[in-house]
Amino acid sequence: xxxxxxxxxxxxxxxxxxxxxxxxxxxxxxxxxxxxxxxxxxxxxxxxxxxxxxxxxxxxxxxxxxxxxxxxxxxxxxxxxxxxxxxxxxxxxxxxxxxxxxxxxxxxxxxxxxxxxxxxxxxxxxxxxxxxxxxxxxx
Numbered sequence: 678x679x680x681x682x683x684x685x686x687x688x689x690x691x692x693x694x695x696x697x698x699x700x701x702x703x704x705x706x707x708x709x710x711x712x713x714x715x716x717x718x719x720x721x722x723x724x725x726x727x728x729x730x731x732x733x734x735x736x737x738x739x740x741x742x743x744x745x746x747x748x749x750x751x752x753x754x755x756x757x758x759x760x761x762x763x764x765x766x767x768x769x770x771x772x773x774x775x776x777x778x779x780x781x782x783x784x785x786x787x788x789x790x791x792x793x794x795x796x797x798x799x800x801x802x803x804x805x806x807x808x809x810x811x812x813x814x815x816x
Contacts, residue, residue: 704781704791704798709767711777712797718768729766730759767795774801782807 684692694700710720721729727743730750739746751759764770778801791798802809 698785698787700786702781702786702789704789704793706793708777708781708791709772709793709795709797711775712768712772712795713775714768714772718771720768720772721766726763726766730762733762763794769795772797774798774804779804 687695691700706723706726710722712720714720723743724741727741727746728739730743731737731739731746734746734750734753737746737749747759747763750762754762772795774797778797782798782801782805789798796811799809799811
């Protein structure tokens with residue numbers, strides 16, 4: 678039998694909205710840290726990603742702004758190069774959905790918003806045969 682003691686820590690109005698289907702979850706980049714990875718790999722956090730990208734830019738001094746570092750890299754090296762580097766740094770080809778991804782996807786949401794670059798949630802939805810339509814551009 679499942680242990681649901683953690684539910685006592687959620688505000689009652691939130692739980693009521695959750696049960697009524699009035700919650701729109703936003704999943705940020707930190708959720709990717711729950712991925713299953715090879716033993717010798719670790720998922721970067723936002724600042725770690727910015728720092729790694731910054732280290733690849735000649736003469737660039739990282740001042741703690743991942744967006745600035747990533748934008749500078751795209752300007753200096755091209756958007757295509759940036760996408761390839763992000764895929765490498767975010768372990769897109771080796772990361773697999775973790776237990777947290779699979780558990781989240783079993784929850785009943787009509788819409789989920791995510792800022793994640795990788796497709797771990799999409800893979801999790803596919804693994805339990807739930808339809809998921811990524812919207813990845815402005816149109």
